[in-house]
Amino acid sequence: MRHIAIIGSGPAGYYTAEAAQKKFGDDVHIDIVDRLPVPFGLIRFGVAPDHQAIKAVSERYEKVALSDTVRFVGNVSVGCDVSVSELQDHYDAVVLATGAPNDRKLDIPGGDLPGVVGSAAFVGWYNGHPDFADLNPMLGGRHVVIVGNGNVALDVARILAKTPAEFGGSDIVSHALNALETAGTEEVTILGRRGPHQIAMTPKELGELGHLERATVRVDKNDLPELGEDALLEPGMRKAVTHLREFAAIPEAFRADKMISINFNFFAAPTAIEGDGKVERIRIERMQLDDELRSEGTGETYDIACSMVISCIGYQTPPMDGVPYEHGRGRFANVNGRIVPGLYCVGWARRGPSGTIGTNRPDGVNIVELIAEDWAVSTGAKAKAGREGLDVLLHARGVDVVTFSDWKKIEQAETYRARDGAPREKFVRVEDMIAAQK
Template identity: 60%
Template sequence: MMRHVAIVGSGPAGYYTAEAALKQWGDDVRVDIFDCLPVPFGLIRSGVAPDHQSIKGVSRRYEATALTENVRFVGNVLIGRDVSIPELRELYDVVILATGAPNDRKLGLPGEDLPNVFGSASFVGWYNGHPEFAGLDPALSHDTAVIVGNGNVALDVARILAKSQNELHGSDIVAHALTTLNVSRVRRIVILGRRGPHQIAMTPKELGELAHLERACPRVDPADLPDEAEDAALDPGLRKSVGHLRAFSRTGDADCPSDQVTIEFDFFAAPKRIIGTERVEDVEVERTRLENGKAVGTGETYRVPAGIVIACIGYQTSKIPDVPFDAAGGRFANEDGWIAPGLYCVGWARRGPTGTIGTNRPDGYAIIEKVARDIGEGAGKAGRPGFDALAEQRGINYVKFTDWQKIDEAEVANARKGAPREKFVSVERMIEAAGKR
């Protein structure tokens, strides 16, 4: 009997799960991958830094899955608006939520709603051309930017702010962001971390990139570094990352000419409030110390003048009607991916925003193994034909993968010299390029 699988979300978790379904059932499965946008690949398109083109290459693997007859992309369909979760559960043997974690976690600080204070999802979405954030229009007219967080996303944001126009050649950063960055007055980037160098979540490759930028001068206060002998207890990756920080601590004033962009790592520094009137003007910071691995405030405060603040402190999954949500974890409420009979979640929607892109592959395979045990031979539900009948009834003009290929072709054709593509930053333009009007 045919198994009918609906996957909500076309990012890495969604496509790895579809790949696993094909391996599990071969010709005895039909997979429909739904996405609210007319374009696939999720964070590969709108989350991975535009200057990391080699990482974006993983989409070719997803494309191979997408082009099989058993898998179909169903784009420009918002679950909860165009079709409900109960309706999908009636149509498909199993519904798997692979929606990722596209929303910013809040800082929870006074002043975070001031203009020019952004979360990383919105700021990264802005320079990556996500339609929801294309109109963000951040002001880069002040000489100092503050980034809150000690993970790779914080490094991505710092690197994009620090790079020269020449260094962004060959990236797929969108035109509106490139124009803004080209007139940026930011010359000082302060990265605030509540804890110390041994507690960072920054990987060696991303940290090492800062040392090779044309006009960036990364700096660390030597006083923030623990005794070097303590590095021996760290895992190899973290030890290498801390090694980069130690190298940055040897940078002196003479090594940072006035035309350079300094990137200052301010450890043991917890933001307490964001100050300003018409927009952010200062960040009040409290010095911290470690107690049993946790950052504890010392009561000592200082201010960092800043014209823009970007919080890179994590993400959370979007709520969907009729799906229980774990607010504390920022994900769907689940037990190892199981939410309810016939309803599952995978990737960041299951575990929260942890792990790399590749982490989603074993996660997808594990969920399909669980699903296979639960649904057996399938229940003979309507599946794809049933959804098509519903879509026709409601006038849902969804985008197929062949339509996406037309969008892709148009973006590549519109690319500026040296760039792989110029993304459409509005759904309307995407639909037009797909010929769906």
């Protein structure tokens, strides 16, 4: 019997477990270890709460979790309760599927002022992540600036602009819903260093902005390339840019009844955030594209008065003791997912924050193939204790492990306490999660 430990219970972790099941069958035991008592990682805490259809992929992961060869080991912090090297002692393969939960720093003057928030923190706040339950973002001002031109920026803008009724059917947590209901937001400005043809936004997410009850979208038609240039884009991008053109063509008379304006500022790079002890304005430099479509400054600047800046410029994987790390790329050092034989990484921990949820499925398959290759040349290796060895270690350290059946009790309690129309009301404190499954 071989033993695999997967660190992280998000999409990368479960797709890797699924691939290992198919590859090795009953000849392998798989433990999925997570520092939180609840599984599914990015699906629970990263996917927007009003995108319940995407969150439904967790049903696939549950089928994997309920099989005889897979076990969820929740409420266990790798690096605190147990080290990576200790896991290597007990398992034939250790796979780091920790994702990239940390914000990339907005490295400009004033980037640490109160009122500057990273998207991991803000998204975690409205999705009920225990790390960000006490965030208390500055939502009292009229103008919020979002830095970034990807789907996360769109999610944040949409959440800021929705009415309480538009959150019907979502699992946004109550503390965020209440704060957003009383927010003073009148304008949301999305900054992008380059132009409409360089966005990293998908058509569905862009199109959603056009259907918000109290918000209108503004795009400066002068920022749009000539219409004929759209033909050079791949179909998805062309459809996304078509949405931007439609936004630019909205007549002013239609905008009059809208309470919130979502403004796209292209060719705009933040250079400083200023204010007396808190965010009061952000300075922007106008950009242009060089012959290789890279952005370069023009020297022309302007200011936007605002009370909050949300940085959506990417994420990075936190380092772990004893694991080689690429600081410049914010991920574990690896070759196609192999760190060293016996230690691997998958998903964002391997490649950085890129791709969709589905991208993690072939990634998991590839990692399992690497594991099989390494096992093929180590057939005489000494048998390892696997989950039995881990259980002895955790018991001796007094770690209160949460199993998948325990999680189902937590889930049942969250469903029971849901507000009308919502699928659940998440616990946002680890101690409340633990209490719910007792």
